[in-house]
Amino acid sequence: MSTQSARMRSMIETRNRILDVALDVLGENPDAGMGEIASAAGVVRRTVYDHFPSRLDLVRTLTERAVAEMTAVLDEVNASGAEADATWVEFVARLWPVAHRYRVLLALRRGEYGEAIHALLGPVDELLADLVKRGQDGGVFAQHLPAGLLSQVAYGVVFAIADSDRSNGTPGVRAATITSLLMLGVPETRAIDLVGDRP
Amino acid sequence: MSTQSARMRSMIETRNRILDVALDVLGENPDAGMGEIASAAGVVRRTVYDHFPSRLDLVRTLTERAVAEMTAVLDEVNASGAEADATWVEFVARLWPVAHRYRVLLALRRGEYGEAIHALLGPVDELLADLVKRGQDGGVFAQHLPAGLLSQVAYGVVFAIADSDRSNGTPGVRAATITSLLMLGVPETRAIDLVGDRP
C-alpha cells in the first residue's frame, strides 16, 4: 500500500536520525540547543524545524517513544504473574538499556517542559506504583514509604546508577538491581538469590 | 572594634536576606533569574548585583554556606566514634533540615555552574564516602557498589525524599533514614532498632 518508497524512506530516516542523535546530545547536555542537535545529526537547524515545529515537539516525541518502550516492558513483565520482587528484577533487567538511553528525561522533568513530560510519564509512574503496591500488600516489599513515592525513588536510583556508567567502569545491572531491591525492603540473601540465577 | 553598627548591620541584613530568599526561590525553580530573586527579597535587581557581582558569585556563596554547615555536622557526628550505621542515623537526623534547605544544589549540580559547585562540594563528598567506606570495611554496610557511588546515591535518596515533603504530607526523617539504611545494606530489623530509640 505504501509504495512511495525512496523519498519517504530517506525522510523518515533523517527524522529518526534526528531523534536518535537528540537523545544522545541531550543526554550529554540537557540544555543543548536545536543547533547542536542539528549539527550532530549532520543537518541544518532549519531542517530540524521542518520535522519538529518547536523544541517542545521534539522533546514530546522523545518522551512518547520512551513511554511506549517502558510500558511495553512493564506490561510484559507484569503479565508473567511472578512474585513482585522477582518481577522487579525482570523489570530492571529489561529496562536497563532503555533507562540508560532515556536518562535525559529525568533531568528534563525539572524545568520548562517538566510539566508536559510529567504528564506523559504519568502512565509509567502508575504501572510502577502498582507493582510496588502489589509487593507491599504481598509482604515482600517494606512499607516505610507510600508505594507512589517508593517506586519513584527506587527507579530513580536505577537511573542514577545507570548514569554513573558513563564515568567509572561498569557497576552494571546486577549492582543496580540489588541496590534497588535492598531499598524496597528485600533481605540481602533473598536479593542475591533473585539476581543470582540469570543469564 | 567594629562600631559601625547600624549602617553595617542593615547592609549585612539585606545581604543575608538575599541569600536566604535566593535559597527559597531557587529551591522552587533552579532556573529563576536574578530579577525573581531580587523581587522576592523586596529589593531591586541592581542591588543584588551590588552584593554579588555575578550570578555565579551568588550560587558560590550559597554553596559555601552549605558546605560549611554540612562539614560541621559530618565532623561532629564522625567524632562520636560510634558504629558506621549508628553514625549514619545521627548524620541524617542532624542533616535533615539542612538538606531540605539546600536541596537546590542537587539540581544545580547539572548545568552551567555544575563544575564550580561540584568542586566546592568535593570535601563533603569525601567525608561521606569515608563514612560509607568505614561501614563497608566494618561489615555493617553492603558492598554491591563502591563507597564513592553508594554514598552519593544514598544521600541522593535522602534529598529526594526531603524534596517530596513539599508535595504530600511528611514522610519525614524516620522514613528517609530507614530507606537509606536499607539501601546501604543494613537489615530491616537492625535499621528499625537504630532509629527506634531516639528523641
Added chain:
DNA sequence: CCAGTATTGCACACGGGTGTACAGTGAGAT
C-alpha cells in the same frame, strides 16, 4: 545640618536560543 553611602529606577549593550522567511540546489518521481 551636611557628608557619606546603600539603595533605587531607569537606561543600554551584549549574548544566546527560538522560530520564521525565502531563494537556491539536488536527487528522486512522472
Added chain:
DNA sequence: ATCTCACTGTACACCCGTGTGCAATACTGG
C-alpha cells in the same frame, strides 16, 4: 526532461536573562 519536494544557507525578528552605567533618593553618622 521536467516537476516535486526535502534539504540547504542565510538572513531576520523576537524574547529573555546577564551585567553595567548613572543620576536621583533616602537614611544614617558626625
